[in-house]
Structures are given as C-alpha cells and as structure tokens.
Amino acid sequence: MTMQRFKPHLPWITLLVLTAVVGVVDPNFLRPANLLSLAGDIVPLFIMALGLTFAIYIGGIDLSVQSMANMITVIASIYLASLGAWVAVLCIAAGFGLGMLSGFLTTRLFVPSFISTLAVGGVCFSVAQWLSGNRALNMDAEQRNATFGWMIGHTGIIPNELFLGAALLAICLFIERRTILGRVLKAVGAGEPAAKASGINVGRYKMLAFAISGALAAMAGLLFSVKLSGGAPTIANGFLLPAIVAVLIGGTPLTGGVGGVLNTLIGTLIVAVIRASMLYLGIEATQQQMLFGLVLIAAIALTIDRSKLRTVK
Template sequence: MTLEKLKKHFPWITLLTLVVFVGALDSNFLRPENLLQLAGDISTLFVMALGITFVIYLGGIDLSAQSVANMTTVLATLMLPIFGASTAVICVLIGALFGFVSGFVSTKLKVPSFIATLAVGGIALSVGQFASGQRALYMDAVLRDQSFSWLTGNIGGIPREMIIALVLLVGALILERRTTIGRAFKAIGAGELAAVASGLRVGRYKMAAFAISGAFAATAGLLFAVKLSGGSPEMANGFLLPAIVAVLVGGTPLTGGVGGVLNTLIGALIVAVIRTSMLYLEIPATAQQIFFGVVLIAAIAFTIDRGKVRTVK
C-alpha cells in the first residue's frame, strides 16, 4: 500500500496508536467498561461536533453551537412542564432556526461565517439569559422521567445517551452518503464552482448545513439538560473548541470537501482518549491543558492529509 493510499487512514491509525500507547502504560485503561465510559462521556460533545462537521465540510465554521446548546438547556427546562415530550422536537426546531439565521447571514449577507455564527451565538446567549433570568433552572424529576426516560439510564450496560449519539451518527451518515443534500454538500465542499455550474442552489444548501448544525447543537443541549436535570445559560461552556477540534483532528480540514461524519467520530474519540489518558498518566490538573495542547498538535500534525489541503494558511 502506498503512502498516498495510507493517508486517508491516518485518523484511525492515530486513534489506535493512542489507545495502544495509553493501554501499554496502564492496562486498566483498556478494560471494556472503561472504554465504554470514555465513549459515553464524549456523547454530547460528539453530537455537537457532528453538526459542526457539515458546516466545516462546506468550508465554513460554526461558532454558535455552544451558545445554541446553552440556550436549549434553558428552553428545554422551561418548556418541559408545558409541552412534555414534544419539548424535544420544539428544541431541535429552534436550534435549526438559529442555524438557518447564521446561514442566511453568511450566504446572503456575505458576512464571513466566523463572524456570522459568533454574532448569532451572541443572540442565542441573550435568549438563554433572558429566558432563564440568569439563574440555573431545575427540571421536575417526575416530569423528566415521564417525558425523557428514554434518554437516561442504560440498556444492557450501554448508556442510552451513547445509543442516541450512535443513532444520530447513523442518521448523519445516511444524510451524508445517501441523500441529495449530502451529495450536494460533497459537491460544494470539493468544488463549489462546479456545483454552481451544475445548477445546484448552493446558497440554499449552505443554509441547510448551518440549520443542520444548529439542530444538532440543540440536540446536544437537550441531552445535557436531561442528563443534568436542569438548564443554565452556561451549562455547555467549554464544549465549543473541543467539538471543533474533534472535527479537525478527525480529518475534515477547514478548507472543506474532505472528511465527513465518520471522521468526526474518530476525532471525538481521539479527543476523549487524550483527555482520559491524562488521568491514567497521572498528569497534574494544572498541566492537563498543556498536555492536551501538545498532544493535539502532534495528533493534527500526523492526521491531516496535506495533499488535499490546497494551501497551508
């Protein structure tokens, strides 16, 4: 096998190497229940990263995901007593709406997506703060269990959260590989001008990508709210950058057109392994950030397929 062919396998080779490496240092790490927990812990972040993948795949960026998730925790908590289980649907729709607005601002008003999503994130943050009255809110335990018992607990030792994440992954995978939207995304990401010249309505698809990202971010927020049984406009803080990192490390570069949702799964797992390994390697708390940053540089340096990234800017 040539290096050229090997390149696209770099992300999961990186993941495997990391797992084996940490496992060699501490065999406890490789215990199934530990690996399972590791995967379970990353579920929410992974769901957010899934959505962002679509936007990055088209060459944009979504910085509003975290704020949308935050807002959703608040809205879900507030709506639960009124709407019951349909809260979930409403939340996802609201998320999609915010994503759509980002997409509109970025494609129609031609504001770079970096700024557009940041600004829309600000709006989401305000909504969250306003709705919550800047307090942490709590869900009624009975109501929560009535409506969302399917989101909590375990099935056969596997956390439900993780199952949901996997279902969403499969959904995203079908969207990416089997639908016209997914095909259009691929065309736009890999050759936007050719997509235009083929008569695709590129602007609409771009807005759709942002809307999908918003919907996934809201789903992540919903999972959060149910898991922690409440909502606050700061609940998902600290998730945005790791989620973006998961997408990038997985091998979907910012220039778009390469990678996809399966890559993001691997990326999210790499992020999870790096984080968890710090416990096993007994890295002191104060040094963990440095460790994370340095390993990240190493992982990215190894993972990205530079042949497909046109210019290294």
C-alpha cells in the same frame, strides 16, 4: 506508501495507538465497562461535533454551537414542565431555525461564517440569560425521568446515550452518502465556484448544512441538560474547543470537501481517549485545555489542503 495515501488512515491509527498506549500503562482502562462508560459520557460532545462536521465539510465554521447548547439547556429546563416531551421538538426547531439564520447570513448576505455564527451565538447567549434570569435552573427530577429518562439509563451494561448517538450517526451518514444534499455538500466543499457553475442552487444547500449543525448542537444541549437535570447560560462552556478538535483530528480539514461524519466519530473517540489518558498518566486536568489547543493546531496543520488557499488570510 506516500504521505498522500497514508493521510486518510492517520485518524484511526492514532486512535488505536493511543488506546494501546493507555492500555499498557493501565490495563483497567481496557475493561469493556470502562470503555462503555467513557463512550457514554462523550455522547453530547459527539452529537455537537457531528453537526459541526457539516459546517466544516462545506469549508465554513460554526462558532455558535456552544452558545446554542447553552441556550437549549435553559429552554429545556424551563419548558419541560409545561410542554413535556414536546420540548424536544421546540429545542431542535430552535436550533434548526437559528442555524438556518446563520446560513442565510453567510450565503445570501455574504457575511463570513465565523462572524455570522459568532453573532448568532451572541443572540443565543442573550436569549439564555434573559430566559434564565442569569441563574442556574433545575428540572423536576420525576418529570425528567418520566419524559427523557430513556436517554440516560442503561440497557444491560450499555449506556442508552450510545444508542442515541448511533441513531444520529446513522441519519447523518445516510444524509452524507445517500442523498442529493450530501453529494452537493461534497461538491461545495471540493470547489464552490464549480458547484455553482454546474447549475446547483448552492445557497440553499449551504443553509441546510448550517441548519443541521444548529439542530444537532441543540440536540447535544438537550441531552446535556437531561444528563445534568438542569441548565444555565454558561453550563456548556468548554464544548467548543473539543468539538472543533474532534472534527479536525478525525480528518475533515478546515478547507472542506473530504472527511465526513464517520471521521468525526473517530475524532471524538480520540478526544475521549486523550481525556482519559490524562487521568491515567497522572496529568493534571488544568493542563487539558492547553493540550487540546496544541493538538488543534497540529491537527489543522496536518489536514489542511493548501492548494485550495491562494493566499492564506
């Protein structure tokens, strides 16, 4: 078997091997209850990575996801009291709109996505600080339970977050596999000039990809604030690195066109297992970020399609 044919299978093999290794070291790790709670905890990160997949799938990047989630935790905490369940609509609309703005800047004004999303992230950070007055906010616990309690409870032994994550994954998978949008995004990722030449309105679809990324980052922020019952302008810091790692290690390369949301599911699970394994193997938490940084470099180096880069800038 050549490396080229082996490559697509690498992510799930990595996941199985890692899980097996940790399972051998500590069999408790493999108890279903433990695995389920582990999976439940990672759902906000998974939702964020799910959205980010679309931005990377078209060969771009979205560096605003973390600031977006931060801002949404603040918005959700403030407006839950006055808007009730409608606050979810507000949050997702804000994420969709700001993602659309990043997409507009990138496609119509030719601002590279890492700069446009960085700038939109700056706007989000300002809004979050302004709305919160730079303080940590708390949700009214009773109202949170009444409105969003279903998100974080348990059904039997299964955490409800998993159903939410599964539903969003199904929607994204449908978009990717069964809609025109999904096909166009694949075409754009595989080769943008060719997609354009075949008469597709590439700009519109790319904007939608960034909008989906923004909307899902907002969803991640909402779930995160419900879990923590509050929000703050920097509460979700530390999400960006594992989210990018999850997408890339799952097998959606930086150059776009291959991979997809299912890969991100596997990638997120790998991130979860790595995090848990540090605990079981007695590695200190302070080493986590450094480790993920190195894993990120390895993942990019392994997945990137160099034939698409004429000069590497």
